[in-house]
Amino acid sequence: xxxxxxHQVCEGCGLRAPAQEIAFTCADRRPADxxxxxxxxxxxxTRRPRLDQGSANxxxxxxxxxxxxxxxxxxxxxxxxxxxxxxxLDEAVASVDGHGFRxxxxxxxRGLGLWIKNETxxxxxxxxxxxxxxxxxxxxxxERTGALPAGSLGSAERPLAIASCGNAALAAAVVARxxxxxxxxxxxxxxxxxxxARLTDLGASIKVCQAHEQAAAGDPCxxxxxxxxxxxxxxxxxxxxxxGLTLEGGLTLGFExxxxxxxxxxxxxEHLFVQVGGGALFSSTARALKLCAKDNAPLPALxxxxxxxxxxxxxxxxxxxxxxxxxxxxxxxxxxxxxSDREMARxxxxxAKESVNARVFAAAGRQRGRYMQTVPGxxxxxxxxxxxxxxxxxxxxxxxxxxxxxxxxxxSEADLVAGRDEGRVQTGLNLDATGAAGxxxxxxxxxxxxxxxxATCAVLLTGTQR
Ligand SMILES: Cc1ncc(COP(=O)(O)O)c(C=O)c1O
Ligand SMILES: [Zn+2]
Numbered sequence: 001x002x003x004x005x006x007h008q009v010c011e012g013c014g015l016r017a018p019a020q021e022i023a024f025t026c027a028d029r030r031p032a033d034x035x036x037x038x039x040x041x042x043x044x045x046t047r048r049p050r051l052d053q054g055s056a057n058x059x060x061x062x063x064x065x066x067x068x069x070x071x072x073x074x075x076x077x078x079x080x081x082x083x084x085x086x087x088x089l090d091e092a093v094a095s096v097d098g099h100g101f102r103x104x105x106x107x108x109x110r111g112l113g114l115w116i117k118n119e120t121x122x123x124x125x126x127x128x129x130x131x132x133x134x135x136x137x138x139x140x141x142x143e144r145t146g147a148l149p150a151g152s153l154g155s156a157e158r159p160l161a162i163a164s165c166g167n168a169a170l171a172a173a174v175v176a177r178x179x180x181x182x183x184x185x186x187x188x189x190x191x192x193x194x195x196x197a198r199l200t201d202l203g204a205s206i207k208v209c210q211a212h213e214q215a216a217a218g219d220p221c222x223x224x225x226x227x228x229x230x231x232x233x234x235x236x237x238x239x240x241x242x243x244g245l246t247l248e249g250g251l252t253l254g255f256e257x258x259x260x261x262x263x264x265x266x267x268x269x270e271h272l273f274v275q276v277g278g279g280a281l282f283s284s285t286a287r288a289l290k291l292c293a294k295d296n297a298p299l300p301a302l303x304x305x306x307x308x309x310x311x312x313x314x315x316x317x318x319x320x321x322x323x324x325x326x327x328x329x330x331x332x333x334x335x336x337x338x339x340s341d342r343e344m345a346r347x348x349x350x351x352a353k354e355s356v357n358a359r360v361f362a363a364a365g366r367q368r369g370r371y372m373q374t375v376p377g378x379x380x381x382x383x384x385x386x387x388x389x390x391x392x393x394x395x396x397x398x399x400x401x402x403x404x405x406x407x408x409x410x411x412s413e414a415d416l417v418a419g420r421d422e423g424r425v426q427t428g429l430n431l432d433a434t435g436a437a438g439x440x441x442x443x444x445x446x447x448x449x450x451x452x453x454x455a456t457c458a459v460l461l462t463g464t465q466r
Contacts, residue, residue, distance in 0.1 A: 004074040006043045006067060008244065011395070012036040012365045022071070022142045024235055024243040036365040036372075036395045039244030041067045049291050051259040056102050058252035059086045059133060065255065065291075067248050068137040075145035082141075089136065092178035096202070097123050101133060104253075106260040106458075108267070111426035114442055115267060115458035117257060120429055126463045127253055127281060128171035131238040134249020136179050139234070153234045154181025159205070160236035163225035165191050167385055167434075167463055168238040173202035176236065183236065184228060186221040190384075194466050211378060218374055219389050239278045241392040247284045253460075254288020262292075269300040271457040273409065273445075275437035276304040276313055277386035279393030281462065286400035300458070301345070301406035304397050305441040306386060307416065309379035313391040313398070314408040316371040317341075320398050324348055324360045331356050341407040342450055349405035357402070365395050382416050385434030385463060409441040409450075416440045423461065435463025 008017040010026035012035045017023040026037035055061040060083055063069040072082045090100035106117045123129035142148040154160045159182035162172045169185040176183035183204045187196070188211065199206055209220040225242070229235050235243040238250075261269060274282040282304055289299050304313050321344050329335050333351040338344035364371055375389045391397060401408065411419070419440020420433045433440070438459040445451045 004070055005045070006041055006070050008039050009042050011038045011040050012368075022138065022147050022245070024245060025241075026244075034366070034368050036368045038240050038393065038396065041244070041248060048294075049255055049258075049288070051255060051262060051292060057086065057090060058101055058103055058130075058256055059090070059137065059249075061103070062252050062255045065251065066134065066137070067245060068134070068141040071138070071145060071147065072141045075141075075147075077141070077145065085140065085144075086137065089133070089140070089179060092180075093123055093129075093133070093174060096178045097174045099123065101130070103256050106257060109426055112422065112439070112443070113446075114439075115269070115456070116427065116439070117253070117458065117460050118427075118429070119253070119460055119462045120431070120435060120464050124167070124171040124174045126167040126171060126435070127250070127460070128168045128238050129175060130249040130252050131168075131246040131280060131284075132172050132175040132236060132249065134252070135236060135243065135246050136175050136181075138245045138248060140179070154179065154183075154236075156182050158232045158234060159184045159228075161186070161225055161228045161233035162235075162237050163187075163209075163219070163221035164238070165221070165384065166195050166466065169204070170195060170198060170202075171238075172236055173199050173204040176204065177202045184233060186224045186228070188221055192466050238280050239392040240280050240283060240396070241278075247280060247287065247393075250280055250284025251288040251291075253281075254285040255292065257285065257458075258289055258292035267456045267458075269458050270455045271303060271406070271442070271445075271451055272300045273303045273305055273438035273442045273457065273459045275383070275386050275434060275441075275460070275462065276306055276391060276397060277388040277434075279304075279313065279388075279391040279397045281460070283393040283396035283400065285460070286396065286404075290400070290403075299404045302400050302404045303406045303438075303441065303445075304401060304408045305437050306408065306410055307379070307381040307383050307437070308410055308412055309381040310375050310387045310389070311408075311410055312372060312375050312389065313394050314410055315373060316391065316394055317398055317401060317408045319371050320360070320364055321345070321348060321402065323364070324357065324402065327356050327360050328353060345401070345405050345407035348402050352403075361395075361399055364398075368395075371395075371398070382413055382420075382433040383411075383437045385432075386437060409445055411437060411440045411444055415444040419443050427461070429461065430464045431461060432463050432465045435461055438462075
């Protein structure tokens, strides 16, 4: 094979995947090894994404930044052929879901006093389909080029598999149907009837996973999913820990945002609030924004949003922030005690020291359990889509917050309901509390005086009531 312009590296243990293979997970991952394995795609040279391309389809517009396009090019597939492949799959998606992928609008909402990116207009009604369409393209290209055996992934013998209670499963089912591949979904008994009906319509094979007896055990759907993958199924998932290539499609959201923010009349964004369940939405958005940042121009403070009932990332952030603070003080930073999360975030940004930060992050990725602790039992919240017991892509989220001076925001149930309802009134969208959680956090943070009333903020609206 020709030399591909990229490679895959595990951000947790540093393992480099063989260039001629396409891998989904780190080969050195072992159960309970306490390392935050995440197989990331890295380009061989430093490059800044090109954002000025015209197509309304993000998978065409940003193709040159994708792993699948780089693979295709390395194997001699012409650009036109690649575009045709994207368009054909996109048309198939449109025939299943009514429309294909289009850049979603980013606009100022006067009533809310902030900027919104409207992902509810996306395929299947959420951003989730971005992850899965990107994954489908990677696999399709790998099959066409011979890096993977043609048609074997997603066959009846090796079905695609996903664990999810709603939006991700629906998005996976739409893409799998359009792509004509078999999909198994692992869902909890609490999955809404409307979701189950639509999954059935789309031809997915459904496995309902009962909750564990012991409150402390992990997510039963994820366990069943992992067992299926161990038996040969393909991780067709929105969790980077289970398939690092899923972050590729997620980047398109951040690229779109960066392109909007680069326009002459664009706002200088100070804060971006993102709801965090497994963490892939946040981590891929943050990665894309960072890739696009001009000459290290400051990014907006990135805020991860979680519920009171389930906040594994917030806890991990506090432990990591404290460790980094101690390491920076030991290296000569002023020995002040930041009182709040906000003050801590600001202190860490002011006193950041590249070598110390890098050392602390690298060490943290090898002691996952010290930071990321599984929330026991089955937490409940009106924002039911962000109740992942642990944040699977958590370390990328932690790093991005610390590097941008953002702090995590916990929203109460009352704030979630108020944010969703205000969002419905001001946007006319039938938002759900999960999709409006970032909005709820922005409004609550403004009301609490944690951000200035005039600060320029943006949120991602990612879901509507099913
Ligand atoms: C509507 C919606 N928004 C945001 C998220 C959070 O995304 P992630 O799990 O990648 O953190 C989810 C996850 O299920 C979701 O359904
Ligand atoms: Zn690894």
